Amino acid sequence: MTDNQIFEPAVLAGIKLKNRIIRSATHEGLADGNGIPTEALKIKYLQLAKGEVGAIITGYAGIRQNGKSPNYQMLMMDTEDYIPFYRDIVDAVHEHGTPIIQQLAHCGRQTRSKVTGEKPVAPSAIRDKMFLEEVPKELSDHEIRDIINNFIDAIDRSKKAGFDGVQLHIAHGYLLAQFLSPYSNRRKDQWGGSMENRYRIIDEIFQGARKRVGSFPILVKMNAYDGRKNGMRIDEAVHIAGLLEKSGCAAIEVSCGTIEDGFYASRGEKAPVDAVLEYSYLFRELNPVIKFMARPLVRFMLRSDPKPIYNYNVAAAQQIKERVSIPVIVVGGIKSLEDIADIIGTQKTDFVSMCRPFIIEPNLVKKFKEGTRKESRCIHCNYCSIAQEAQSLRCYYGKIK
Numbered sequence: 320m321t322d323n324q325i326f327e328p329a330v331l332a333g334i335k336l337k338n339r340i341i342r343s344a345t346h347e348g349l350a351d352g353n354g355i356p357t358e359a360l361k362i363k364y365l366q367l368a369k370g371e372v373g374a375i376i377t378g379y380a381g382i383r384q385n386g387k388s389p390n391y392q393m394l395m396m397d398t399e400d401y402i403p404f405y406r407d408i409v410d411a412v413h414e415h416g417t418p419i420i421q422q423l424a425h426c427g428r429q430t431r432s433k434v435t436g437e438k439p440v441a442p443s444a445i446r447d448k449m450f451l452e453e454v455p456k457e458l459s460d461h462e463i464r465d466i467i468n469n470f471i472d473a474i475d476r477s478k479k480a481g482f483d484g485v486q487l488h489i490a491h492g493y494l495l496a497q498f499l500s501p502y503s504n505r506r507k508d509q510w511g512g513s514m515e516n517r518y519r520i521i522d523e524i525f526q527g528a529r530k531r532v533g534s535f536p537i538l539v540k541m542n543a544y545d546g547r548k549n550g551m552r553i554d555e556a557v558h559i560a561g562l563l564e565k566s567g568c569a570a571i572e573v574s575c576g577t578i579e580d581g582f583y584a585s586r587g588e589k590a591p592v593d594a595v596l597e598y599s600y601l602f603r604e605l606n607p608v609i610k611f612m613a614r615p616l617v618r619f620m621l622r623s624d625p626k627p628i629y630n631y632n633v634a635a636a637q638q639i640k641e642r643v644s645i646p647v648i649v650v651g652g653i654k655s656l657e658d659i660a661d662i663i664g665t666q667k668t669d670f671v672s673m674c675r676p677f678i679i680e681p682n683l684v685k686k687f688k689e690g691t692r693k694e695s696r697c698i699h700c701n702y703c704s705i706a707q708e709a710q711s712l713r714c715y716y717g718k719i720k
């Protein structure tokens with residue numbers, strides 16, 4: 320495939336995209352205190368749309384208060400009242416001919432009780448080693464059914480707000496990923512044990528949503544592997560991809576890792592120790608001397624150093640593509656036009672998506688297209704990733720400022 324073909328319009332799940340390069344979901348921290356999208360978020364999306372991105376996937380939006388993110392100012396989609404605010408943004412983005420897909424999530428145990436007002440919930444009562452919260456509450460059958468309904472309601476709201484589709488976040492160790500992975504799901508009832516049981520919650524969301532929203536596109540972002548002992552492995556992920564297709568999933572974006580793994584999903588050369596001390600809720604309030612003394616501890620907490628740091632999900636996504644006939648998108652360490660041309664041109668996947676490259680350059684696709692940039696300027700310092708806990712999204716370029 321030539322560069323020009325990458326930039327030709329393409330269809331994803333019935334949605335017409337400007338090209339094959341997608342903005343992957345990126346928490347922007349630009350909701351107000353209630354989770355309503357702000358004017359600043361609209362401006363951010365318009366920068367991406369004017370920068371000729373193929374489609375925008377929004378930062379994750381919460382479907383229920385007890386699944387709210389601990390990150391700064393998360394979007395919420397848990398009430399009908401928010402529909403007009405989203406509608407305003409969607410309409411503005413559509414004026415540029417850019418599709419916009421809303422990502423929906425429940426954080427499960429990857430949150431803090433201070434944010435949600437209650438103990439975190441999870442498929443099983445297993446403590447998360449990164450969040451260091453109390454042991455989460457194991458969800459009852461009744462509570463699982465409530466959450467399924469919350470997802471279905473949120474999907475319906477996204478449709479009413481005019482989004483082109485939704486993406487269920489079933490990756491990175493959030494609630495639906497917690498159900499999928501045998502590492503975090505030790506249940507013995509119909510929601511745990513066999514793969515079909517661990518997958519059941521997702522299938523029920525699809526089945527319920529179909530009755531409410533008809534053929535409205537429902538995509539997923541899933542882990543091909545999560546790096547956890549006894550966790551998600553690629554062979555299981557391939558099987559789950561088949562189940563997703565059967566459930567009516569419109570497209571699969573392939574990622575990896577959990578928050579517990581640190582920077583497994585968003586990899587970099589070096590652990591962002593300075594950023595953790597400056598922005599992370601565990602350290603930011605400490606006085607400078609204690610912060611200095613805490614440095615070795617932070618280094619130890621961030622010790623996992625996954626490799627490679629570029630294009631790390633491509634091989635797994637390719638395996639998933641071989642198993643399904645729905646479109647496959649790959650994300651993770653993609654930054655050069657040459658690599659994109661190879662991934663798409665040799666049909667390893669149908670689309671590629673990026674997150675960090677669009678934080679530093681929202682108009683990267685336009686630059687690629689015009690030939691003024693061959694590779695993203697992102698240095699994968701991951702300061703943006705840590706600072707999400709404290710403030711709105713921006714590029715730090717490896718410096719505390």
Ligand SMILES: Cc1cc2nc3c(=O)[nH]c(=O)nc-3n(C[C@H](O)[C@H](O)[C@H](O)COP(=O)(O)O)c2cc1C
Pocket residue numbers: 343344345346377378379422488490491540574584585586650651652653672673674675676703704707712
């Ligand atoms: C600041 C930041 C915010 C993110 N927010 C989300 C999110 O809301 N939903 C999601 O699925 N992934 C989120 N991610 C993960 C990215 O979408 C992506 O999977 C990961 O960063 C690897 O892609 P990249 O190498 O292109 O950055 C976020 C990553 C970063 C750095």
